[in-house]
Amino acid sequence: MFNKLKYFHKHIKLGKNVKFENDKHIIMGTNLFVGDFSVLSGFGGGNLELGKNVRIHSFCKVATCGGNMFIGDNVQIGDHCTITAQGDVTIESDVLMADKINIIANQHSFHDITKPIMDQGCTSKKILIKKGAWIGINATILSGVTIGQNSVVGANAVVTKDVPDFSVVVGVPAHVVNKYDFQSGNWIS
Numbered sequence: 001m002f003n004k005l006k007y008f009h010k011h012i013k014l015g016k017n018v019k020f021e022n023d024k025h026i027i028m029g030t031n032l033f034v035g036d037f038s039v040l041s042g043f044g045g046g047n048l049e050l051g052k053n054v055r056i057h058s059f060c061k062v063a064t065c066g067g068n069m070f071i072g073d074n075v076q077i078g079d080h081c082t083i084t085a086q087g088d089v090t091i092e093s094d095v096l097m098a099d100k101i102n103i104i105a106n107q108h109s110f111h112d113i114t115k116p117i118m119d120q121g122c123t124s125k126k127i128l129i130k131k132g133a134w135i136g137i138n139a140t141i142l143s144g145v146t147i148g149q150n151s152v153v154g155a156n157a158v159v160t161k162d163v164p165d166f167s168v169v170v171g172v173p174a175h176v177v178n179k180y181d182f183q184s185g186n187w188i189s
């Protein structure tokens with residue numbers, strides 16, 4: 001059970017019915033905001049470390065699930081987001097995430113046709129979202145992916161491969177539609 005008194009000196013602001021599970025694995029920075037009905041979970045191993053001025057809005061699930069998760073300073077996470085970190089998740093500072101985003105750092109193995117998929121274990125790979133990126137509404141980011149610095153993931157995209165720095169990706173699967181060209185100083189589509 002989360003002990004409000006233990007953290008009050010860090011200026012942590014909580015909405016209604018916020019749940020902290022296994023909070024000895026949750027390291028909170030100052031000025032944390034967590035909105036109504038969100039769950040932060042350290043179950044299954046791994047640590048969840050939050051930087052300064054992190055805002056996690058309502059109805060989110062942010063869970064280590066056996067991996068380590070680091071969320072950097074000034075990160076904003078919209079409503080109804082799910083982040084699970086079986087293969088580790090790092091979200092660097094100043095990342096802006098819209099609502100309904102899924103960041104899922106594992107896959108179920110399925111190749112053995114004699115067993116139900118739920119009995120075949122998982123493969124987990126790290127997700128890295130570099131500083132200053134913006135993830136659009138309803139996007140999904142799958143395991144093993146890096147999102148580049150100041151890059152944009154369009155609304156509804158499913159990101160299956162790395163996104164270079166300073167680029168815009170859209171679609172399913174996500175592909176680059178716009179990229180900053182340092183030679184000309186322009187965004188090139």
Ligand SMILES: CC(C)(COP(=O)(O)OP(=O)(O)OC[C@H]1O[C@@H](n2cnc3c(N)ncnc32)[C@H](O)[C@@H]1OP(=O)(O)O)[C@@H](O)C(=O)NCCC(=O)NCCS
Binds near residue numbers: 097098152171178
């Ligand atoms: C990706 C986005 C930022 C636009 O980026 P942009 O570089 O200005 O891209 P453009 O508008 O020039 O579009 C480039 C191409 O991608 C397509 N496109 C743009 N956004 C798309 C999307 N989300 N999904 C699929 N295709 C998209 C455009 O139709 C265009 O295609 P075309 O060249 O065949 O005409 C914007 O469309 C978007 O998805 N924003 C997210 C909004 C959001 O989530 N807001 C929440 C606030 S936190």
